Amino acid sequence: MAEMDTSGGGGHKKGPGVKKGKKLSTRVDLTPMVDLGFLLITFFIFTTTMSQPTAMRLFLPKDTDKPEEQNKAKESGALTLLLGKNDVVYYYEGILAPDASNFKTSNFKEIRDIILRKKRSTDPKDFVVVIKPDEESTYKNSVDMLDEMTINDVKRYAMVDIAPVEFELIKKTQGS
């Protein structure tokens, strides 16, 4: 009873007891096979794209104690970005004022505008970005900031250790 007559009812009935010469069709329904094929394809597509790490190049400056060998950057064209705890970015333009009046707080979303604004307002050959990650910042912060340099097409940038004065300022800003 569970069988269905798929012959379409086209065949004429023979008498009872006479076996029907069944014509076996060689057609196979390929739909499940196609389903399976595409399922596997999706699986392989996902696994291939996941496992392709890229690499970011970074060139380090040579440490030198001799002042004449150091690259001098014009102070006014410098933008110093300090990376602090909890993805906070502190920054100042030019050199740090003694009363720290130009020390400002920002974050990773707004920093792009700040970099771009500084970039437009300074002479390209004087423009330099100094990145100073502090002890509390994560590796991701550093990479994100270096990436930001690529995104904003900053030609000259350097990663420098933080100065004690700046570290104190970050501490103070965090405390307040």
Next chain:
Amino acid sequence: MPKVKVPRKSTPIDMTAMCDVAFLLLSFFILTTKFKPSEALAVVTPNSVSSKVAPEKDAVLITIDKDGKVYFSVSDDNVAEKQTIIEEVSKARNLGLTPNEVKGFTRSSSYVGVPFNQLKGYLALNQDQVKTVKQPGIPVLDSTNNELIDWVRAAVTAFQGHTMDLLVKGDNNSKYPSFQAVINAFKKNEQFKFQMITNPENVPAGTELYRKNMSRAPGETSTE
């Protein structure tokens, strides 16, 4: 009276062609897929817009895990260099490693995250034991005893004469001092060029790099 049968017309589609295409694509993807070897060190790398694929040959990999522990490994294709590195290290630190312990470093997907005074014991372990042992990481934070300097020096000696790619693979949550110590170890060995392994990311629309890429490839349209 029997119902008037409406002849149900099915539209049988020949699936053969579709099946052919599906399996052709499938075989293509199977052949091109390179499975990531299961990594003992779970590291979540940050994203970057860089589109350069990380090199797999001639690579010296420094891994920083989420606790800031530093591990040292060399790509599996460079067995000869691995041998030289471990012998150099053994010589420089008077560890007196036996050939069996040297093998502990030269076997595939080996990595080291122990100080030199534990290295001998660590390399004597077999492959299964290595997975269970908790490694304290190579000591780097003490600037007077940055052991990574010796490792990098050995690598530089071993790769002398042909290219070596220094790779840093850091975890998102590792703190900066470990990274800084790794950089210092590179600098001490006069290695000023290295690469950081990242996950690819799309260039944010409207930025300078985005415009630059667009002007370089005028045929391409924005995906937004």
